[in-house]
Amino acid sequence: MNQKVVVFSQIHEKILAKLKSNYHVVVIDPKLGDVNAQILKESEDADALIGAGRVLGAHNLKNAKQLKIISSVSVGYDNYDLDFLNQQKIWLSNTPHVLTETTADLAFALMMGAARQIAHLDQWTKAGHWKRTAGPAQFGQDIFGKTLGIVGLGHIGAAIARRGFYGFNMDILYHNRREKIEVAEALNAEYCELNDLLQRADFVVVTVDLNADSKALFGAKEFALMQPHAVFVNIARGAVVDEAALVDALRNKQIFAAGLDVYEKEPLQSTALFELDNVITLPHVGSATLETRYKMANLAYQNLKLALNKQKPRYIVNPTFS
Structure with missing residues (x-):
């Protein structure tokens, strides 16, 4: 005592x-x-x-x-x-370990929500804009059968990959500091360099640790490599992403959408991200159940x-x- x-x-x-x-x-x-x-x-x-x-x-x-x-x-x-x-x-x-599955759930929710414009369309509908059949501006991206790129195939990254592979018939690409052969074989996942992954993936989910190598890992160059229909999800750490470069990529339609749970500065207050319809911003709740x-x-x-x-x-x- x-x-x-x-x-x-x-x-x-x-x-x-x-x-x-x-x-x-x-x-x-x-x-x-x-x-x-x-x-x-x-x-x-x-x-x-x-x-x-x-x-x-x-x-x-x-x-x-x-x-x-x-x-x-x-x-x-x-x-x-x-x-x-x-x-x-x-x-x-x-x-x-105890938060692996629930954090993977949230990552997949962000991925799906951003792909189908869930948050934006919820607000659009509540604002009274639904006056006729939804048109192309309200259309989203398919998820089933697409290519999922995981950057950081640790416990959480592998759990996200399992959801994509078994639940949505997705092809899995991954980039990691080293190859994860046993994990990858079970998911038929292909190891590739980051630039290659960014060019090929329909969805990019980031789960890396924050360290000297991963700080500002995603900037203007990386977003320019991604496909215009791609969805970017970050549940790792905010410092992994150059936030200004992400804002530009979203604003200029270099990528379709983003789902974020982490930011360069938290709590997130005034930010250009709030001005965009094609980004979901959550308050760092990856393990919050x-x-x-x-x-x-x-x-x-x-x-x-x-x-x-x-x-x-x-x-x-x-x-x-x-």
Whole structure:
């Protein structure tokens, strides 16, 4: 009970109750002022941090002298300064796998919604514009039997590919840092270079990690390679895409449509994307279902619990310290 846990973002209420029953818990509250200042102060004597969506590193953890683990309620970990955490011998854990299927569901929903202009036509209909039979301006793109290009064939990318292959009889192309032979064979998926994939795919779905190689991976050159009927979907990280170049490609009809769940700057506020009818903009909700968010929070709790019991957590981002 003496061990202190700092909760630095919203977390499932059942998991918060578990934490409070086993540890001394402090919850960071944006209503109380500067979040980084709160983290800096409360981490001084903290044994663990749990949460997601905050940038954590030397600027707000420099006084955390007894911190053993940051248990992130997420798969991605680009918000965390790994070099600093390694130097301080602080474990960083994450929650892979439990959100794979629900995130793949959302990617496919974005793909289908953008292809058939679902969001735009919903607003068009509600605005009273449906006064006669729908014409070419309301037409969309077929999905069944088309070519699906996956950029990043990890767990989520493979789950999206399965939906396309088994559910929609799609041909699968993929680009990855290395070939995924076993996964690809099951889906009859063809490995190809990025430029080749962009030229051939009817749908391009991005699921890569954010790193030095993937930052600004998609810019004006890449969108120019895509087919004019192509649909672009990004559920990876906003920084993977040059947003201004995407806006130009959509505005100039270089591509048909886009479905986005992530952005260069979040939360998304004023943006040229809002001026376009051929883009769906979601508020970073890839894993946002009641069931999945509970599974993620519970896994993060288990990682934290193991670390505070002096055991190695199940999912560690930095298993060895430099």
